[in-house]
Amino acid sequence: MLDGMMRGVIDAPLDQSGRWLAARGATANAITLGGLVLGLVSAGMIWAGWSGLAVALVLLSSRLADGLDGAVARARGKTDFGGYLDIVCDFAFYGAVPLAFVLRDPGVNGVAGAFLLFSFYVNAATFLGYAILAEKHGLQTRSRGEKSLYFTAGLMEGTETILCFVALALWPGLFPVLAWIFGALCLLTAVARVALAARRFR
Template identity: 40%
Template sequence: MFDGQINKILKPALYVLAKKLSQFKIQANTITFIGFFLGLCCFYFTVNGMFIYASIFLFLNRFCDGLDGALARLVGETDIGAFYDIVSDFLFYSLFPISFIFLDIENAYSICFLLLSFVATQTTFLASAWLVEKNKLLISENQKKSFFYIGGITEGFETILCFILMLLFYDFINYIAYIFGTLCWITFITRVIFIRKLLKS
C-alpha cells in the first residue's frame, strides 16, 4: 500500500549506490544472490531464537532487494534478472515464516494460515501480470517494471513490517500472523475484482 511512497524516498540513495557498484562491473544478479544468502542467514538466526541478528539480516536482505532493482534499471533490465528476483523474494517470504515453526511447533497453525494467504496474494500477483501481458493492456509509466504490477493493502513494505513485528513481539506472533494473513486475503479479493473488471472492460 505504501510501496510507491517508500520507493520514491529510497530511490535517490539506491541510485547513487547502484552507480558506484556499476563502476566495478558488479551485476544486479550478484546482488540478488547475495541478498538471498543473507535471507538464509536470517532464517538460521530466527530458528535459533536469535532475533536481534535475524533482524539485522532481514534488513540486509530487503536492502539488497531494493539495490538489485536499482542496479538493473541502471545497467539494463533482463528477463532472467527479473526471474531471479521474483523467485528469491517468494522463497524468502516463505522461509521466514516457516522459521518460526522450526522454533516452536505451536506456531504451526497461525504460520500455515499466513503462508496460505501468501500463496493467494502471490498467485494473483503473477496471474494478473500474465493476463495483462496476454491482453496487451496499456501499462502506465509509474508501473513500468519487468512485468505488470498490481498493488494491494499488503505489499512489500507491509510484509516486511509484519516480519519485523514478529521478531520484536514474538509473544504475540500468532495474533500478528492471523491479522496480517487476513489482510492478505483482502488483497487477494481486491485483485480478483480488479482483474475481472479490467478484462470485462
C-alpha cells in the same frame, strides 16, 4: 499500500548507489542472490531464537539488497531473467520467515504459520496471474518503480510484509496473533486483486 510512497523516498539514493556498484563490476543477479542468502540466514536466526540479528539481516536482505539489485540492473541494462530471478528470490524469502517460526515452536506457531503461508500462496497467485494478463494486454505502470513485471497496488505489499517480519522478529511471542491478522489482510488483498482483474480483463 506503502510501496509507492517508499519508491519516492528511496529511488534516488538507490539509483546513485546502483550506478556506483555497476561501474565497479557488480551485477544485479549477484546482489539478488546475495540478498536471498541474507534472508535465508535471517530466517535461520529466527528459528534459532537470535531475533536481534535476524532484524538486521531482514532489513539488509529485503530492503537494501532488494532495492540495489534493481538499481544495478537499470544501470547495466535489465534482463528478463533478472526480473524472474528477483521475484523467485522474494517469494522464497517471504516463505522462509513463517516457516522459521513454525519450526521454532510447532505447537504454538504451527496453525497460524500454515495459515500465513496459505495467504501468501493465494496472494502470490493473484499477483503473478494479474501480471501475466497485464503483459498480454500491454498494460504498463511505474507506480511501484521500474519493474520487469506489472505490479498491482494492494493493501499488503512488500513494505508491509517487511514491517510485519521485523515486528515478528522483535516480538516472537506475538507470532500467532500477527500471523492471523496479516494473513487475513493478505487474503483481502488477493480478493481485491481478483475483483480488479474481473473488471479489467473480463
